[in-house]
Amino acid sequence: MQAVFSHEFFESDRILVTGGAGFIGSAVVRYLINATPAAVLNLDSLTYSGSLSNLMDVTSSDRYLFLEADVNDSSVLAQALGDFTPTAIIHLAAESHVDRSIAESDPFVTTNIVGTHGLLKQSLVYWRGLGEGKREKFRFLHVSTDEVYGSLGNDGFFTEETAYAPRSPYSASKAASDHLVMAWVETYGFPAIISNCSNNYGFYQFPEKLIPLTIINGLSGLPLPLYGRGANVRDWLHVEDHVRALMLILRHGQVGRNYNVGGRNERTNLQVVEAICDALEALRPRAGGLYRDLIRFVEDRPGHDHRYAIDPTRMETELGWRAQESFSTGIEKTVKWYHDRADWWEPLRRRYDGRRLGLTSAPSI
Numbered sequence: 001m002q003a004v005f006s007h008e009f010f011e012s013d014r015i016l017v018t019g020g021a022g023f024i025g026s027a028v029v030r031y032l033i034n035a036t037p038a039a040v041l042n043l044d045s046l047t048y049s050g051s052l053s054n055l056m057d058v059t060s061s062d063r064y065l066f067l068e069a070d071v072n073d074s075s076v077l078a079q080a081l082g083d084f085t086p087t088a089i090i091h092l093a094a095e096s097h098v099d100r101s102i103a104e105s106d107p108f109v110t111t112n113i114v115g116t117h118g119l120l121k122q123s124l125v126y127w128r129g130l131g132e133g134k135r136e137k138f139r140f141l142h143v144s145t146d147e148v149y150g151s152l153g154n155d156g157f158f159t160e161e162t163a164y165a166p167r168s169p170y171s172a173s174k175a176a177s178d179h180l181v182m183a184w185v186e187t188y189g190f191p192a193i194i195s196n197c198s199n200n201y202g203f204y205q206f207p208e209k210l211i212p213l214t215i216i217n218g219l220s221g222l223p224l225p226l227y228g229r230g231a232n233v234r235d236w237l238h239v240e241d242h243v244r245a246l247m248l249i250l251r252h253g254q255v256g257r258n259y260n261v262g263g264r265n266e267r268t269n270l271q272v273v274e275a276i277c278d279a280l281e282a283l284r285p286r287a288g289g290l291y292r293d294l295i296r297f298v299e300d301r302p303g304h305d306h307r308y309a310i311d312p313t314r315m316e317t318e319l320g321w322r323a324q325e326s327f328s329t330g331i332e333k334t335v336k337w338y339h340d341r342a343d344w345w346e347p348l349r350r351r352y353d354g355r356r357l358g359l360t361s362a363p364s365i
């Protein structure tokens with residue numbers, strides 16, 4: 001499957017990636033620069049979660065350009081589109097952390113909804129101005145989440161037919177942006193596709209999300225907080241599997257459709273944290289006890305969705321994609337990466353020190 005990807009991008013491919021300094025966006029940019037001949041413009045406003053240190057591998061490439069800009073800045077967007085002349089856009093720029101959305105929802109509305117709307121408007125103008133051959137080939141891939149589908153009980157899976165039922169300010173803002181994207185397809189014939197992905201993990205993830213936070217706290221000998229009883233279930237996907245899925249969707253996905261991307265790797269949060277503890281134990285045994293001894297059950301997230309689980313059949317049967325990384329191999333590699341790369345995460349801990357966010361009793365962060 002690997003060979004298929006690299007042969008399917010050409011020197012003429014020019015990909016505008018929004019949010020390319022974030023966790024998933026930087027994995028997309030690294031893939032496009034290192035494994036394809038495409039040119040990339042990374043448009044990112046460098047919020048707390050965006051970092052150019054995620055892109056050290058690619059900055060020397062003459063096919064890579066960076067523009068520090070906000071997706072809400074319509075004149076900069078118009079100019080960037082006109083100057084770079086993308087053949088495709090992959091839209092990842094977003095506020096992405098549920099706990100932050102609970103504490104302060106405004107940036108989620110501003111970036112995820114208003115920003116996506118602004119980008120769609122400018123992209124439509126640009127697309128309409130393209131010559132005939134280019135207009136047919138152009139694609140806009142909007143990267144969304146499985147959280148738009150709401151919460152599952154102990155059984156069942158989200159399919160592309162599942163009705164949207166978002167329950168947090170984050171997922172509501174992503175659902176709104178998805179609806180805008182589909183409105184652009186239906187109303188203007190704009191060639192957009194949506195991917196809805198489960199929880200990602202891997203290298204370069206900002207240390208506020210469960211997996212990097214747990215690894216870094218463990219390495220630092222700090223408590224490992226688990227919301228509620230750690231019984232909430234997520235379907236984990238290694239970020240590099242996600243990138244491979246996005247490349248296939250961009251190339252072969254059908255305009256106007258959603259594609260659910262999931263790794264068939266359901267775990268409770270407790271299982272995830274225990275797996276991290278065991279990987280840490282193997283790598284650097286803890287003096288004076290076990291890493292598992294650091295686990296602390298803390299007040300649950302307000303409105304915490306019980307379970308997300310993706311049915312990725314469409315990806316598997318129509319696009320030939322399947323997650324390559326199992327959870328156990330992926331988590332071992334990820335733990336080792338954070339263990340080896342304190343030079344990457346230590347400066348980011350100064351931006352966010354790991355304190356609890358998003359309790360409704362604490363109105364602002």
Ligand SMILES: NC(=O)c1ccc[n+]([C@@H]2O[C@H](COP(=O)([O-])OP(=O)(O)OC[C@H]3O[C@@H](n4cnc5c(N)ncnc54)[C@H](O)[C@@H]3O)[C@@H](O)[C@H]2O)c1
Binds near residue numbers: 022024046094201
């Ligand atoms: N992380 C996951 O598990 C996951 C799962 C499914 C979908 N997604 C979606 O994937 C996308 C990327 O997620 P991530 O985990 O990489 O997030 P992230 O927070 O690591 O990165 C977001 C990036 O967007 C940039 N950004 C934020 N606001 C911006 C603005 N107004 N203008 C320009 N740039 C801006 C940030 O600087 C950052 O580089 C998001 O749309 C998210 O909803 C994430």
